[in-house]
Amino acid sequence: MNMPSDLDISRSSPRRSLEEIAAQLGLAPHLLEPYGRDVAKVSLDALEEAGTENRAKYVLVSAITPTPLGEGKTTTTVGLGQALRHLGKTSAVTVRQPSMGPTFGIKGGAAGGGYSQVVPMEALNLHLTGDMHAVTAANNMLAAMVDNHLHKGNRLGLDPRRITWRRVTDVNDRDLRNIVTGLGGNDDGSPHQTGFDITAASEVMAVLALSTSLHDMRARLGRIVVGYTYDGGPVTAEQLGAAGAMTVIMREAIKPNLMQTVENTPVLVHAGPFGNIAHGNSSIVADRIASRCADYVVTEAGFGADMGAERFFNIKCRNSGLSPDAAVLVATVRALKAHSGRFRVVAGKDLPEEMLAENPDDVLAGAANLRKQIDNLRLHGVSPVVAVNAFPSDYASEHQAIRDIAEQAGARVAISTHFSDGGKGAVELAEAVAEAAEEPSRFELLYPDSADLRSKIETIATRVYGAEDVSYEPAAAKALKSYAENGFGSLPVCVAKTHLSLSSNPSLLGAPTGWTLPVRDVRASVGAGFVYPICGDIRTMPGLSSRPAAERIDIDDRGEVVGLS
Amino acid sequence: MNMPSDLDISRSSPRRSLEEIAAQLGLAPHLLEPYGRDVAKVSLDALEEAGTENRAKYVLVSAITPTPLGEGKTTTTVGLGQALRHLGKTSAVTVRQPSMGPTFGIKGGAAGGGYSQVVPMEALNLHLTGDMHAVTAANNMLAAMVDNHLHKGNRLGLDPRRITWRRVTDVNDRDLRNIVTGLGGNDDGSPHQTGFDITAASEVMAVLALSTSLHDMRARLGRIVVGYTYDGGPVTAEQLGAAGAMTVIMREAIKPNLMQTVENTPVLVHAGPFGNIAHGNSSIVADRIASRCADYVVTEAGFGADMGAERFFNIKCRNSGLSPDAAVLVATVRALKAHSGRFRVVAGKDLPEEMLAENPDDVLAGAANLRKQIDNLRLHGVSPVVAVNAFPSDYASEHQAIRDIAEQAGARVAISTHFSDGGKGAVELAEAVAEAAEEPSRFELLYPDSADLRSKIETIATRVYGAEDVSYEPAAAKALKSYAENGFGSLPVCVAKTHLSLSSNPSLLGAPTGWTLPVRDVRASVGAGFVYPICGDIRTMPGLSSRPAAERIDIDDRGEVVGLS
Incomplete structure (x- = not known):
């Protein structure tokens, strides 16, 4: 299959005016503040004008523990938002604003991809509205x-x-x-x-x-x-x-940014907190507005369900008061094969040749991770839907293996081809999500505010990560004591650990057991409202590669951007 | 007189839509890209659509050597732009974007003031369009x-x-x-x-x-x-x-930002290069667009005429090919009194009591600076118009003294009360400017590209600053030699010296003679296209004061900005 590049798809997709996009959500033109032709800020008056009822079904998109390549959570989020409209529902997608640094580093942009992306990708990946x-x-x-x-x-x-x-x-x-x-x-x-x-x-x-x-x-x-x-x-x-x-x-920054997908589904892009030392979720303000306007709000949380979804539930929803109705777990053949422990996947490198051969047994060997992440959603009373993000190189037998694992775990499951087919490729997924969201909500937080910080950490470690125990270095113990004394003890916790394993050791795949979570230090984001234990080496400033993307990015003779991917 | 605060004037002035503002210049709506409700970027297509003829009279607003308090160049620029419309002319004001740092430091905002300001001042002083x-x-x-x-x-x-x-x-x-x-x-x-x-x-x-x-x-x-x-x-x-x-x-940054004054005169705000190590002028792109659309373009150059105007002529006009038709020299009673050498004016402090007493003789004693700056404009073949920026505390006899000095030097002169009266307070000034601009243009650059760097520096020092000689420290001599070898010798020069004196010594007031300009080092902005000799201590990073403006700036209960001045 010869797909056009993401940038070409973005450029050639027919765009609607932002007034028309907003109208899908019942947001009147006076609530929009245009920033250029492709983005508008939404006035916070929308919160009052849209009424106080959170009428939308609130759907989180999370994933199994990803490989270093990522498993397509953003494309799935966008694709699902598009597909819900194929079912006759209004939907709004809410996502984080990508960081500009990595756009010029190794990563390229972060707007979804293929026929499930937010457009125009140049605006999203560059300054957006500042x-x-x-x-x-x-x-x-x-x-x-x-x-x-x-x-x-x-x-x-x-x-x-x-x-x-x-x-x-x-x-x-x-x-x-x-x-x-x-x-x-x-x-x-x-x-x-x-x-x-x-x-x-x-x-x-x-x-x-x-x-x-x-x-x-x-x-x-x-x-x-x-x-x-x-x-x-x-x-x-x-x-x-x-x-x-x-x-x-920050007075303008508090207003969410309205954009659209390649299929003209409304997207609110707002805030982009780091996934490792912060909670890695888009804004509460955007979700609140969207929840009052759409039939479905589809949002995304960074990393796997042990991290992004756990924080979505216990930090974001705790603050917003919104209650999720369903959660999607994105799974891929390559990630399940990686969790078998039989292959080694490295960022920036091609997959090992053997991983591309048809072998459903390799998929089944990675089942433990998917099962544990399904449990992690259920632990919060939320119905899981497994979305198989299909790649052209996958085999039907391998998709079936994922389907078998999910169904044995009692989860709904759907194969989704949104990347190459857009919303219509995710209709099966949208139907499964709609069904799951109709179940009565049994959402519950994992721990109360009143639990002490150690018990919060231990609850997450043992119940979500599957750790046997938690150990504290002296600096961590000292910090926890001082936070309690300073009155920060009632904050939720945001564990900073690798996203490449359920454990704190990135080389442990599948669903490791019998390990101890080592808390090296504990820091506090008292203003944001969480305490974050540091478990492992956490990098808060990326570097550039030998050949950074910046070297390929330029304007062409007509002044158009080239080299952005 | 009880004037409302700048922020109150800004808020209470009736604003027109930016489409209406642009229409004054014949710029069609499709050339505007709105950024919020109060600012729009102007597409560079405006350069083609407005034709190739630079039909506007091009007017520079400069000043005599200022006190540390500043003499109101921006308010005069805005007031003159407004006044030209009272004469039935279309006008466009082109100014620099203020730096955000100083807004929260000692200085407060920089949008003009009183009834001659760019609105809304919050947008101008905060992020503008990024x-x-x-x-x-x-x-x-x-x-x-x-x-x-x-x-x-x-x-x-x-x-x-x-x-x-x-x-x-x-x-x-x-x-x-x-x-x-x-x-x-x-x-x-x-x-x-x-x-x-x-x-x-x-x-x-x-x-x-x-x-x-x-x-x-x-x-x-x-x-x-x-x-x-x-x-x-x-x-x-x-x-x-x-x-x-x-x-x-920088792809969006290259487009000028359209705003308006309190009297709905079009303003293009674009670029804000530092006045000491760079040329301190707003953008060429904005002036080019405005020159094809308006009867008059009124622009401003930082600092006194020895610095801002000299660089406007020899750096900005050299690059743009635009030719100025008149130049305004803003003078104030307090600045002329300061140049008498009889008082000491300190930034952030009240003026000495004796300076506020009626004393035209103190004004006459500062005449040398005004005369020299008039000569500096004539040196470039440009007709000078002295604008007395009137303060409520001034006496008529003192204004007359400035009038006498200017007229004796053969310059046009006008008293301007634009701060308290808006455009109608600057009508006399606008008439004088219009007259001056009708004279046939005899604009000429002070030195050719082909002159060597030392001769360029020496020409500016002796002819514009009134220095007797130039001395070079070894580092400066070495740098000049290497720049010539590296092919940078044809660039114009931008002398970095104090703006508080015609000389390089800020304590020498009036029009000092018999001094030597000491060049400590020479640096090159090869991309921008100038070489800058360093003469004295040049600060490129301000600090905050003991009580920075930031401590007073906040939002009120309704979410409106307070404390910005």
Whole structure:
């Protein structure tokens, strides 16, 4: 099959005006603020004008534990949104804004792909409406105010050795991971060791994603802890007088961005918190608006169900009050074969030749991961639907193997060809999702706010990841104690571990048992509203490769973008 | 007189749709790309659709050497643009985009003021359409690609000690002036001493301002020199493969931003290059579009006429091919009194009490500066019009004193009350400008491209600044030699010196003579297309004050911005 490139599909798809797209959701033109021709911000007045009833069926798209190549969660999310319209339902897709850094790094864009993508991909992958830049600006103004506070007398007694706030940039820049600032002399601040993270990793981004309104965002920004005093007390953005100005910088960013798919399904793109040290879900504001306007809201959570879905349930839904009606688990032949432990899949490299041969037994050998992730959805009272994201190189016997595993586990299952066929390729999936969503909702949070932080970590580790036990390094134990003392104990937890295994060891495939989750350190995003235990090496600033994508990206003679994929 | 605040005036002024604003210039709606409700980008197709004739009278607004408080050049520019419409002419105002950092620092916003301002000031002073962020992103992606090149084998033989490219951020952050990056070990780059400038100081910003088209911008970005090889040869963004991606990042930024004044006069806001190490003028693209559409284009150049106007003529007009028809010199009673040398004016403090007393003799004692700046315009064959920017605290006798000085120097002169009266307060000024612009143009560049760099520097120093001589430190002499060898000798020069004196010593007021311009170093913005000798301490990254404006800026209960001034 010769598919046109994603960029060609994006360019050749007939687009509708954003007014028409909004009209599908009953959103009137005065609620739209156009940003160029292809994106519009949606006024938060939409929340009031759309009424207070969350009438939509709320569907999460998650996945089994992915290979380093990814298993097509975004394309499935878009394809499902498109397919629901083939069933005569209105639907809205809500997704994260991709980070710009990786667009020029190894990864290329992140707009879905094939005939299930958000268009135009250039707008989505480049600045969009500037929300990412607003997060960068707000984050870095706070950093400047922290250092300025020290420079101008340190009224609050902030301990310079205990500043936790870092700067951010939306560029893959490894040389900024560890830096010393404030060199140069008296007028130029004072030397500190610090660093930059990629913007998506900023707590400000997590605040944007978890805020329920402009004023809620203002309050959360104020609660951000930038460091600790000599006495060990937290110092907040509010105390530094920074939270108001940060809110003003973010005043437009709080409005979701309306786009469309290649089939003109409405898409709300909003916020892009990192999946490893933050919860990796798109915004609550977008989901709330969409839930009042559409028959179905289809949203996506980063990584596998042990991470993205768990955080969707226990962090995002805990904050939003919205309750999911069904959850999709994207599975691929290649990922199940990888979980057999018989092959080695490496990012940026072709799959091993043997993996491409027809062999349903290899698929069945990877079943444990799919079964465990199905259980992880059920654990929260949510009906699972397994979506087989079909590749042209797959064999029917291999699809059947996945179907068998899912059905034996009592889950609905559908084969989906949305990548090459668009919405009509996902109609079987849409039907299964609609059925699942009709079941009475039995959604429940995994743990109450009142549980202590250790018990929250242990509940996730043992019940979701399948760990036998949790161990804490001294730094982690100390941090947990101080968080409890500082009143952060009622926050939910967001475990930072590898997404390539249910365990904290990326080489353990399938559904490992008998292992211990090692908590190396624990950090707190008090403004966003979660505590995150660090289990393993977590990278918050990517680097560029030997031949970064940037080298191929350019304009052509007519000024059109080339090389973006 | 009780004037409402700038923010209140901005909010209460009746706004017209941007389609109506554009229609004043004959720009059709399809040429506009709305960004929110208050700003629209103008497609570069406007250049073709408006025809090729530069029919507008092209008017520069400059000033005498200002006090640290500034003399109201932006308000005069806006007021004059408004007043020309009172004379039945169509006019377009073209100005720079203010830097966001200082908005939260000491300065507050920069949108003009009173009844001569660009509205809405929140949009202008905050993100506008994201051009500033695009410059930041392009600049910093190039920085990451420079360091990545070293990390991945240094194919080009770039000397790590001779990297001149720095990173930028649009935040006043003194602790980033001097930093060490690349700490942390093998995977995290390699240690360098470097730093951040404010975004306005980026060469990318100067490129944006001086480009004549998207493809010209692509070519200039490619010519940016990031450092030198071990052999002393320049290494460019093109050689690093970064220029295409930078252009893609800047693809929307090259389009000017249409706004309006409180009296609904069209304003093109575009690019904001720093006035000290760059040329401090708004974009060529905006002026070109406006020149084909309006009867008058009124634009502004940073600092006094020795700096802003000189660079407008010899850098901006040299690149654009546009020829100015008149130039306004903004003068104030306080600035002339300051040039008497009898008072001391300090930024952020009230004027000395004695300066506010009626005393035309103090004004006359400062005449030399005004006379010299009048000469500086005449030197380029441009008719000068002195605009007295009237303050409520001024006395008529003091205005008369300025009138006398100007008339004795053979210049047209007008008293202007645009701040409190809007366009109708600047009608006298508009009439004088219209008269001056009717004179046949005798515009000429001060030096030819072919002159060598030393002779260009010496021509500006002696003829414009009134220096007796120029001295070169060894580093400067060496740099000039290497630039000539590397083929940069035909570029114009942009002298980086204090704007608070015609000389390089900020404490020398009036029109100092008998002094020597000390050139400490010389740098090159090869992509933007100028060489800049450094004469004195030039700061490229501001700091925050003890009580930064950010502490006062917030949202109110209704979500409106408060504290922005």
